[in-house]
Amino acid sequence: MKTNLIYNTAVYLRLSREDGDRLESDSIANQQALIEAYLNSHSEFRLYKVYADRNHTGTNYDRPNFKAMMTDITSGKVNCVIVKDLSRLGREYIDTGRYLLSIFPAHNTRFIAINDGVDTNDTSTMDFIRLHFKNLINDMYCGDTSLKVRSILQMKCKNGEFVSAFAPYGYIKNPENKNHLIVDETVRSVIIDIFNWKLSGMSALRIAEKLNSLGIASPMEHKRELGIKYNYCFRKNTTAKWDAKSVNRILQNKVYIGTLEQSKTTTPNYKIKVRSEKPKDEWITVENCHEAIIEKDLFEQIGRLLKEDTRVSENNSYVYPLSSILKCSECGGNMTRKTVTSGGKKYVYYVCINNKTKNGCTNKTVFSVDKLDKIVLEALNSHINSFIMLNKLSEYILTLPYRTREIEKLNTQKDRCEEKIEQIKKYKLSLYEDYTNGFIDSEDYKDFTARYNEEIETNRQIIANLTTEADIIAENKQGSLETLKKFAANGEITALTREAAVSLIDKVAVVDKKHISVSFKFQSQLDTLSSYIQRSPDFQNSEMAVI
Ligand SMILES: [Zn+2]
Known part of the structure; x- marks a missing residue:
């Protein structure tokens, strides 16, 4: 036309x-x-x-x-x-x-x-x-x-600046910079208590009840106390109390480890004011934005606890030490506690949860609770003892020059991976040029892009592993063996507590009446430490090498 x-x-x-x-x-x-x-x-x-x-x-x-x-x-x-x-x-x-x-x-x-x-x-x-x-x-x-194609708000999120109207419970906005959070000292200890109580086996409901009985103001009440103008229209005359929901919300909020998760919601377009939740991988997450209240290790343990289907006992306030850690080796299901009374005596035992179902698990092992807890406690203590030994050895053997040299070696490897990633990113860009220039077709373009992304991901994984290793040798305070060190400080433990179990044990699998296998959370780190000790020149030359 x-x-x-x-x-x-x-x-x-x-x-x-x-x-x-x-x-x-x-x-x-x-x-x-x-x-x-x-x-x-x-x-x-x-x-x-x-x-x-x-x-x-x-x-x-x-x-x-x-x-x-x-x-x-x-x-x-x-x-x-x-x-x-x-x-x-x-x-x-x-x-x-x-x-x-x-x-x-x-x-x-x-x-x-x-x-x-x-x-x-x-x-x-x-x-x-x-x-x-x-x-x-x-x-x-x-x-x-x-950045230039994203909004300024998103840019701020990416820079780790806090952009919401209200600071989350536990923090206040820095009077000198409203995009930065500082710890609300008046409730710091409350946050720490909530995490520790959860770790000790208390349910969210029980924690909420305890907070209420101690007369501690709930997040909403606290906001009111701080004089923050907040919309109370739907609960004008009532006092907002702690409940399981508000406790769980705190236990899952990464803000307490210094991380900001923002840009969680979106509006379909500028005409529609309703906000909808974005998928998690589209949130903007930035670490180390402000002072942490909770250590990362502890936060991750709690996260794991919350994710698992913890079976809470009748009074709804206590979680058994091995709940959701104890698994059936055959079907992978949880082993659950059963109580029977026979001849006036009470027997408490563990049995696979899928045991009674129609096409149920064939593992019919019934393990007395007392006996199993005792075996797990022994395994735990031998694990702690081997750490104590390795730790002592490392103090003697991993002398400063050796340590420094090993760390340098790891850092060089890390740098090499970083360089590789940068190189691949450049390839990706030139790939597009090749595409627009007609040197490759769209199939190849997609293919290569996927391959490059994969390579970048692999290198990132290697960097993460190298960092963990470096932390272990450096005895870094943030290092992953801190938890183990904390338990080892008092020597052997005398009772299997929920805290010790979730902190140190990944899984206990019941094979049969005579065999259980215990996987420890820090086993691979212990192995790393042990191999460094054995490789060190001092160890090779020492009498201990003969042992
Ligand atoms: Zn089973």
């Missing part, structure tokens, strides 16, 4: 050595020749002018002839732009997208990138471009470079 329309056409050429335009085909003369051939075979274009920028990089649009062309577009002298390929327009994909999707259309200007098959008059290519740039922005610019 637009066949009779004649386009006043701008031909845009760009060459830059910095961009790696070393190919002969990218020379100005070649770009021009290709476009001229195109113009000659299409009658609807009338050449208005050739605009050429030499030695101007594609990463900004501050190029004299590009600007001259834009002026001519704005004043209506030009209504069509032709380039050899998209990268002539620019190498910043987001900006390029902006020109294609909004600036050119706003001036009724047709845009053609010959080698990429892009023509903005063709709606199907436009759909492709739109989709393509959207994916690209989501995929490649999820790091810092995407």
Whole structure:
């Protein structure tokens, strides 16, 4: 329908050595020749002018002839732009997208990138471009470079700035910087108590009751005490008490380990005010934003406790030491407590929870609670003893020079992984260029991108492992053996407590009446420590090596 329309056409050429335009085909003369051939075979274009920028990089649009062309577009002298390929327009994909999707259309200007098959008059290519740039922005610019396309609020979240209207219970806004949280000292101990009570086996309900009986103001009441104007419309005359929900909310909030999880909700668009919850992987999470109240180790233990289906006893306030840790080795189900009374005597035993069901588990082992708890306690103590021994050895043997050397070695390995990640990121970017230049097709593009992402993930995992190892040798305070050290400080433990069980044991599997297997949470760290000790030159030369 637009066949009779004649386009006043701008031909845009760009060459830059910095961009790696070393190919002969990218020379100005070649770009021009290709476009001229195109113009000659299409009658609807009338050449208005050739605009050429030499030695101007594609990463900004501050190029004299590009600007001259834009002026001519704005004043209506030009209504069509032709380039050899998209990268002539620019190498910043987001900006390029902006020109294609909004600036050119706003001036009724047709845009053609010959080698990429892009023509903005063709709606199907436009759909492709739109989709393509959207994916690209989501995929490649999820790091810092995407900040310009995200809102300022999201940018603040990414910088670890606190953006909500009210500080969470346990914190107040820093009077000098409202985007920064500081600990509310008046309730610091309450938070710590809640976590410790949970660890000792108390249920959330029991904790709430205890807090109420101690007369401690609930988060909502505390907010009122602090004089924060808050909307109380639905509970004007009642005093808000602690309940299981408010306790659980605290136990799960990463704010207490210094982490901010923000941007959790979204509005579908600016017209709709209803907010909806975003999937967790879209939240913006930043660590070390403010002072932690709870240690990370403890927080993670509690998280594990909450996730598990803890079986709470009749009075709803006590969790048995091995609840949800004790599993059936055959079906993986929980072993549950049963009580029978026979001849006036009470027997308490463990049995697989799937034992009685129709197509139930065939593991019929019945284990007396007292006996099993005693065996687990013994295993736990031998674990603690081996740690005490290793720890003593490490004090003698892991001398400072050796320690430092080992840590340096690990750090070098870590650096190498970081470099690799950076390299892969660069590959990913050039991959897109190859794609737009037609060197690879979209299948390959997707394929390679997936492979690169996988490689990045692998390297990140290695870095995490190396960090743990370095922490162990460095006896880092945040290191993962701190928990074990805490228990070892008092020597052997005399009773199997819930705290000791969840802190140190991963799983106890009941095989049969004679066999159980205990997996300890820090076994691999102990193995790491042990192997470092054995490798150290001092150990090799010492008498202890013979033992
Ligand atoms: Zn079973």
